[in-house]
Amino acid sequence: MIRIVFQRRKCIGCNACVEQAPAHWVMSQKDGKSYLRKSVKKGEYYVKHISAPECEENLRAARYCPARIIRVQTF
């Protein structure tokens, strides 16, 4: 099982994740921060389960995130 965990509060709205994985990430036009599409809010984190083929682009998003608030976790 693979999931993305996103600490949205600390997002600086740079758009890097959207460039890497546009199917999963979108810039909110409301508050200028990134939003993890179809994720579930758990406390201050946003969580979403993904499949193996979706892993690579999200790992890139995590790597390029300057705020280091995207984690791709494998169980």
Add this chain to the structure above:
Amino acid sequence: MNGATGHMQLPNRVEILAPAGSFESLRAAVQAGADAVYFGVEQLNMRARSSNNFTVADLKKIAVIGRKNSLKTYLTLNTIVYNHDLALMKSIVRTAKECGINAVIAMDHAVIGYAAEVGLPVHLSTQANVTNIEAVKFYARFADLIVLSRELTLSQVAEICRQVAEQDVRGPSGDLVRIEVFAHGALCMAVSGKCYLSLHTHNASANRGACKQNCRRAYTVRDDEGNELKIDNEFIMSPKDLCTIGFLDRVLATGVSVLKIEGRSKGPDYVYETAACYREAAESIHDGSYGPEKVGAWMQRLEKVYNRGFWDGYYLGCELGEWTDAPGSKATERKTFIGLGLNYLGKIKVGEFKLQAGSLKVGDEVMVAGPTTGVARMRVTELRLDDSPVEAVERRGACFSMPSPVKIRSSDKLFKIEPV
């Protein structure tokens, strides 16, 4: 006007503009007698990641604190702005106007334009890199105050100020455009902060407030065969901090109206000492008592708080090469967190604290910092544990009390001050 200030007319009262990265620092600025503070909210400011930023919801409280203390409040909104930031930018600017924030410090034209639309005065950020009178005239259509580029010399600043008066350059308010310069704090190696080092190495743009401070690190130089070159100072890109207190009379003689102190990521102790020293120095220039003796005393105080060593910046036309030789601060004092405030017994002026780390003994010097308290320094004259006097408190979790001239609150943190 005293003799040391040269031939130019001094402005009536120069404004000391202090950084406020937190409510603690905001209070410290008030206590120090600063005339104005600047601060950022949400992610659209140049300290988006490094400092504890305020939120839009805090704007009202900041404006109220400002009004109560005759402190002007300037909102920094000076990053690069993308399309997806526009709604947030507009909401911040609009809310700032509604709350009575005094001005927005902006660089992007979208911000400048929208602030003009809603009637929030604009201060042009140093990020716009204004270095000549024509640029001042261009931006004067939108901005009542221009922060000049940090790379100008004092004579260039003076000439711009002179021409503002001579050419009668007025801002939207109808008053002559005011000129602001940096007086104290960190300088960076890039022109007007436009640096891409951090973006190249960490994909973290300094121009979106996410600077990773590559320039502050030590570097080695190695050729492609692995031979290391010896260099005198490994901190090859890290300038020392700007300090103008030793020639502040010459800075004021240029005709600038506002002196900015850098440091929204720094603590309330730094904000208090820097704002207080520059406020006192500006007053003493006006009353004619400014001189080497006082400068020496201010320098000692400034050296106590966060600094990388000092130099004159570019103001005196010196060549580059004032690089620091330390990775972090060269402050002469270290402040270590040891506990939290609990309560205050006002009648007997005693504060109660909980020890959370380290130890404390009679005779130690401490600092209390909090969002309402601001900062206060004191020496421990007496310690009490379970109502009995003790020489020291060492047990973690111990609740102890000691005399305190200022009110202690549960939001306060206690720090032990030690020489480095």
